[in-house]
Amino acid sequence: MWWESIRNFFVSGVAIDLGTANTLIYSRGRGIILNEPSAIAVNKDTGRVVCVGREATLMLGREPYDTVVHRPMKDGTIADYDLAEKMLRTFFHNACRREYRRYCKLVVSIPSSATQTERRALRNAAHSVGANKVYLIDEGLAAAMGAEVMLRSPHAQLLVDIGGGTTNITIATMTGIIASKSLEIAGTRMTQDIIEYLHRKHKLVVDEQTAEQIKINLGAAIEQDRDVSMLVAGKSLSNYKIREMNILQSEVVEALDHTLSTIIEGVRQVIELSKPAVAVDIHRTGVTLAGGGSLLRDLNRRFHLELGLPAQRASHPMEAVVTGAGMLLDRPELLKRFAGADLVRNEEWVDVPDMPAAG
Ligand SMILES: Nc1ncnc2c1ncn2[C@@H]1O[C@H](COP(=O)(O)OP(=O)(O)OP(=O)(O)O)[C@@H](O)[C@H]1O
Numbered sequence: 545m546w547w548e549s550i551r552n553f554f555v556s557g558v559a560i561d562l563g564t565a566n567t568l569i570y571s572r573g574r575g576i577i578l579n580e581p582s583a584i585a586v587n588k589d590t591g592r593v594v595c596v597g598r599e600a601t602l603m604l605g606r607e608p609y610d611t612v613v614h615r616p617m618k619d620g621t622i623a624d625y626d627l628a629e630k631m632l633r634t635f636f637h638n639a640c641r642r643e644y645r646r647y648c649k650l651v652v653s654i655p656s657s658a659t660q661t662e663r664r665a666l667r668n669a670a671h672s673v674g675a676n677k678v679y680l681i682d683e684g685l686a687a688a689m690g691a692e693v694m695l696r697s698p699h700a701q702l703l704v705d706i707g708g709g710t711t712n713i714t715i716a717t718m719t720g721i722i723a724s725k726s727l728e729i730a731g732t733r734m735t736q737d738i739i740e741y742l743h744r745k746h747k748l749v750v751d752e753q754t755a756e757q758i759k760i761n762l763g764a765a766i767e768q769d770r771d772v773s774m775l776v777a778g779k780s781l782s783n784y785k786i787r788e789m790n791i792l793q794s795e796v797v798e799a800l801d802h803t804l805s806t807i808i809e810g811v812r813q814v815i816e817l818s819k820p821a822v823a824v825d826i827h828r829t830g831v832t833l834a835g836g837g838s839l840l841r842d843l844n845r846r847f848h849l850e851l852g853l854p855a856q857r858a859s860h861p862m863e864a865v866v867t868g869a870g871m872l873l874d875r876p877e878l879l880k881r882f883a884g885a886d887l888v889r890n891e892e893w894v895d896v897p898d899m900p901a902a903g
């Protein structure tokens with residue numbers, strides 16, 4: 545026991561949420577030390593990293609001729625291993641030199657739908673930043689812990705984490721996951737919906753950043769009492785000239801409608817397949833929403849209207865996963881308990897040779 549405490553004192557721990565849209569790093573004792581878009585800009589000819597994160601996304605659409613900006617994550621897993629590894633290494637180098645120097649334990653979240661190959665790729669990328677020991681934790685489990693819905697009650701709780709690429713639907717109690725499902729539609733799909741709507745309805749071509757801004761400014765899950773609008777600039781499909789036009793909020797609501805219905809239908813199916821006692825619990829406890837997608841205006845009201853359940857947003861929805869993963873570092877008994885209950889899937893200590901010295 546005392547040996548365990550001494551060991552924990554010397555072992556630095558880092559938790560990572562390597563998301564499709566954003567990467568967050570939590571350090572034991574320091575809290576969240578990095579929150580950046582999952583993006584990397586590299587030189588086309590040499591492959592050298594130009595910049596990562598926010599700096600790289602600022603270049604999107606206006607990249608210099610010799611630079612390409614990549615998003616190496618897709619649907620919550622690694623789409624391009626080399627780039628994901630380079631991005632993670634740079635984030636680590638910038639954010640956690642202190643942790644990097646010591647014996648380091650890493651907890652990384654991964655969607656429940658990830659294949660063995662995707663799990664291996666993520667574990668290898670985590671090792672490449674210098675971690676001695678790597679745990680992969682189910683993203684839904686981490687979000688449920690981080691949103692504080694999981695550890696507070698023996699009754700079943702429902703958490704829906706709507707990220708960039710994936711929506712994780714998790715039913716959990718304080719003893720573990722009862723059911724989980726991962727849908728490959730989330731915030732990125734919503735942005736795409738807006739691009740396609742403007743193309744179809746107004747013959748206006750806008751880029752991803754503009755559509756993202758429209759979603760944040762006007763996006764809503766249900767019709768609002770007062771219809772507001774936003775001036776949007778794009779390229780006209782008829783003559784390829786720049787055109788400015790006012791887009792109404794009601795149009796954005798219409799554009800997002802189908803994706804939201806699909807997500808809510810996925811949640812309904814998970815509830816319908818659950819045991820009677822679990823369904824009764826959820827009927828009382830309701831739905832907690834997390835992830836960046838949960839920031840959409842009135843999403844909780846739409847969940848309430850369509851599912852007839854109370855719905856609320858977690859207090860720090862975009863930090864829930866990394867906070868939950870970090871809880872396992874701060875409380876080794878949780879790691880043991882969930883590993884014992886086979887809830888930290890793919891639980892495995894993987895030892896690698898000595899860590900590289902920090903630069
Ligand atoms: N105010 C907002 N309204 C609507 N959507 C938003 C808002 N703010 C952020 N988002 C969306 O949230 C998504 C990013 O959320 P998050 O950081 O939770 O995803 P992620 O964890 O990187 O992705 P994943 O979990 O799928 O791997 C983006 O699609 C972004 O457009």
Ligand SMILES: [Mg+2]
Pocket residue numbers: 561563564705707708835865
């Ligand atoms: Mg996420």
